[in-house]
Amino acid sequence: MSAVAEPERDDTRALTTVMHTAFFVLLSASVARYLARHADGPHTPWVIALSVLLAVLYVLGPAVGTRPAPRRLGWLGLVVAAWALLVVLAPSFAWCAVPLFYTGLRTLPPRAAIPLVALLTALAVAAQLGLAGWPDPNVLLAPPAVAAVATTVFVVMQRQAARRDALIDDLVRTRRELAATERREGTLAERERLAREIHDTLAQGLSSQRMLLQAADRLWETAPGTARGHVRTAAAIAERSLAEARRFVHDLTPADLAGGGGLLRALHAVAERETTPALTVRVHAEGSPPDPLPAPVESALLRIAQGALANVREHAAATTATLTLTCLDDQIVLDVTDDGRGFDPRAPAPPTSPTP
Known part of the structure; x- marks a missing residue:
């Protein structure tokens, strides 16, 4: 317009x-x-x-x-x-x-x-x-003729401009309504897709686990071997369902990014939320990230920061953690550091207990 x-x-x-x-x-x-x-x-x-x-x-x-x-x-x-x-x-x-x-x-x-x-x-x-x-006929007729032509041209042009403005307003309003309709349809389509996927994967998996665990409970005294087999099958189904749930979460935009403001603001929100009396989380940025970053890139970096801070909180016994976002010409680097106890990557992993 x-x-x-x-x-x-x-x-x-x-x-x-x-x-x-x-x-x-x-x-x-x-x-x-x-x-x-x-x-x-x-x-x-x-x-x-x-x-x-x-x-x-x-x-x-x-x-x-x-x-x-x-x-x-x-x-x-x-x-x-x-x-x-x-x-x-x-x-x-x-x-x-x-x-x-x-x-x-x-x-x-x-x-x-x-x-x-x-x-x-x-x-x-x-x-x-x-x-x-x-x-004089020229004096009698010329001024009215000039006035009539000038007035007619001006009024016609004014009406054409008014009609054009009305058409432009209608076009802008129609485009906005169309965009809103497309957003609503896209939202409904995404909801339906997620509902179908959840029904076909997570809901079916949970239903199967419930049936297997109920069967294991009934057979636990009379056929313990069969009952343990049901439990192991239910655990395998739970593992697949967990992988599906993680995939859903990965595909969705994180809440900290959904409100706008970009990646740096989302990292600050995560740091503020993860900060406790025992752990202080800071955010440091070097350079300015391009605006806007692709949504998958922002989501991936934010998920990495959230997962790394969860590991720091649960395993590192750290008092300070720092998120450093470095923006270079053709790449973005996210470093997560802490002052916790850490581990030796060359040391063998501790043995895990077998699944019952």
Whole structure:
């Protein structure tokens, strides 16, 4: 919408500049013509004073705005009154009516502007007839024809602009509604997909575990071997269900990123949440991450930080942990350090107890 409105504002500004320039050119020419012929006339001081007053009033026009507010209407009335007095004293000032047509049409609605244009035209015709001394057909017909053409062109252009603005508003509203509908449909589709996947994987796995554990409970005294087999099968199903749950969680956007603000803000939120009286978590950033990062990258980095801090809290017995996000030209590095006891990676892993 802004791309369409900008040329329209430029066209209006250009037309306004042309009309203002034409007004002052016609006013100056009328003053020069009057002084050349009536320099010593009795009305000369009044003509000069009214010309200066009309010019000053016209210059003050932008200061009172363009909407038909009381101040703008009062200004327009003063301009028309000053011009009418000038036309009565010096009919040559009638040519200044053409820029005043534009001023009236811009200020007033068409129902009020058209009668004003007709009044200005009548004053101009009367003044020119008095100057000519006889009913010159050119004087009688030319000013009304010019006024009619100018008014018709302006009103038609104004209506076309109004229709175009209405169409643009409808288009923008329709695009917003379409975007909102697409978002809602996307959300519903994602919910349905997750519901199907949960039903086909986690829900089925939980149902199978429940049945196996119930069977194991019934057979525990009479057939312990079979019961243990049911328990091991249930454990295997639970392991697969846990893997599916982790996959779902990995695919979803983390809550700390869903609210906006980017990765760095999400890391600060995680650090604040993980900080306890026994553990202080800090965040340090080197460089500025590109905005925005791809959503999978932000999610992966945040999940890594959350998992690493969980390990620090549970196993490291640390008092301080630091998340360092380093942004290079073509890569982003996340370092998680702590002052805990750590472990020797070369040492053999402790034996694990067999699954019953």
